[in-house]
Amino acid sequence: MDLLEKKFLLAPGPVPVPPKALLSMAKPVVHHRLPEFSALLRQIRDDLKYLFQTREEVIFFASSGTGAMEACVANLFNPGEKVIVVRGGKFGERWGELAETYGLNPVYIDVPWGEAVKVAEVKEALSSHPDAAGLLIQAHETSTGVKHPVAEIAPLTRQSRTLLVVDAISALGVYPLPFDELGIDAMVAGSQKSLALPPGLSFVALSPRAREKAQKVTSPRYYFDFRRELKALAKETTAFTPAVSLLYGLAEILARIKELGLPRLFRHYQRLSGACRAGVKALGLELFAKAPAEALTIVKVPEGVDGAKLMKLMREKYRVTMAGGQAKLKGKVVRIAHLGYQSELDVILALATLEMALTELGFKLPLGAGVAAAQKYFLENQEA
Ligand SMILES: *Cc1c(COP(=O)(O)O)cnc(C)c1O
Numbered sequence: 001m002d003l004l005e006k007k008f009l010l011a012p013g014p015v016p017v018p019p020k021a022l023l024s025m026a027k028p029v030v031h032h033r034l035p036e037f038s039a040l041l042r043q044i045r046d047d048l049k050y051l052f053q054t055r056e057e058v059i060f061f062a063s064s065g066t067g068a069m070e071a072c073v074a075n076l077f078n079p080g081e082k083v084i085v086v087r088g089g090k091f092g093e094r095w096g097e098l099a100e101t102y103g104l105n106p107v108y109i110d111v112p113w114g115e116a117v118k119v120a121e122v123k124e125a126l127s128s129h130p131d132a133a134g135l136l137i138q139a140h141e142t143s144t145g146v147k148h149p150v151a152e153i154a155p156l157t158r159q160s161r162t163l164l165v166v167d168a169i170s171a172l173g174v175y176p177l178p179f180d181e182l183g184i185d186a187m188v189a190g191s192q193k194s195l196a197l198p199p200g201l202s203f204v205a206l207s208p209r210a211r212e213k214a215q216k217v218t219s220p221r222y223y224f225d226f227r228r229e230l231k232a233l234a235k236e237t238t239a240f241t242p243a244v245s246l247l248y249g250l251a252e253i254l255a256r257i258k259e260l261g262l263p264r265l266f267r268h269y270q271r272l273s274g275a276c277r278a279g280v281k282a283l284g285l286e287l288f289a290k291a292p293a294e295a296l297t298i299v300k301v302p303e304g305v306d307g308a309k310l311m312k313l314m315r316e317k318y319r320v321t322m323a324g325g326q327a328k329l330k331g332k333v334v335r336i337a338h339l340g341y342q343s344e345l346d347v348i349l350a351l352a353t354l355e356m357a358l359t360e361l362g363f364k365l366p367l368g369a370g371v372a373a374a375q376k377y378f379l380e381n382q383e384a
Pocket of ligand 1: 064065138140168169190193
């Protein structure tokens with residue numbers, strides 16, 4: 001550690017982890033076939049149900065979030081089955097690639113990057129494809145900073161056999177996505193985003209009809225097999241060696257979430273994202289997303305500024321890691337995450353860094369205006 005090199009992580013995964021969770025993961029590893037592990041598992045299972053707002057089982061794997069996305073595709077659909085894929089960013093594309101990999105027949109709703117899918121478009125796709133076995137969507141499309149209207153779409157899939165599969169990797173615990181109440185069939189999460197943990201755990205909640213479908217599907221699967229994990233969980237264990245240390249951290253975080261209560265967490269993210277957007281606007285900069293997510297704020301790199309240089313300056317001089325754009329947004333946007341162990345002052349820090357770095361690169365802006373707007377927002381919008 002160098003005293004002059006304090007680092008700040010403000011990327012949309014991985015995210016800063018609270019010290020108490022870090023310490024809990026340093027505990028000696030317990031064997032996963034012993035009663036101590038079953039006790040840990042019981043607590044985690046209950047608390048995951050609270051977080052997902054469900055009475056159903058939540059399965060977890062030792063993988064990044066994509067593993068659980070792949071598990072949904074492999075367990076819920078047969079080769080040749082039609083699925084509707086909402087494709088409005090890098091992660092929507094990933095649903096499509098997974099569907100193609102497993103020999104499904106994806107039909108796409110292509111959404112311009114930066115926009116949310118329209119409920120009417122989904123309605124239209126569902127009625128043109130009554131044979132669709134699934135609808136695959138993101139809650140927050142982290143590559144574009146957009147929030148898709150999952151709560152409005154969910155009722156549309158209740159009237160058919162179409163399973164609603166939601167990638168909530170950057171959205172679970174950030175805004176309300178009550179799994180049972182909305183009637184979602186499968187919802188995916190990952191540890192290194194909203195759960196404020198290191199990477200390495202993925203999660204899937206399953207509705208009764210998704211569980212039934214998984215029993216009949218013929219697609220090949222081995223490690224990522226819902227049937228195996230559900231059977232193991234019923235016996236208070238996991239099918240394979242779990243990521244025990246990460247589960248210690250998870251137990252710690254989930255207990256804290258339950259103690260705080262979801263409404264406070266949702267309010268927290270509303271405030272951080274609201275203040276960040278206010279700051280960006282006060283600087284005369286543009287937001288990329290038309291329907292912005294609470295998990296992160298995406299700012300367009302202003303005309304005449306080299307996006308790669310901007311990211312490098314913030315990272316190397318100020319040691320602030322935000323994320324740049326992915327795929328066709330490379331060099332064009334800055335992604336500021338509000339996920340993980342963050343407070344009001346992380347938003348202020350992000351805006352201050354952006355202001356300084358843009359000024360150094362010759363872009364004219366009212367220095368301090370973004371910070372001031374965020375401060376004002378926080379003072380006027382107190383925590384509930
Ligand atoms: C991060 C992210 C993913 C990919 O997760 P990995 O953990 O990197 O596999 C998928 N979808 C969304 C919405 C994400 O934010």
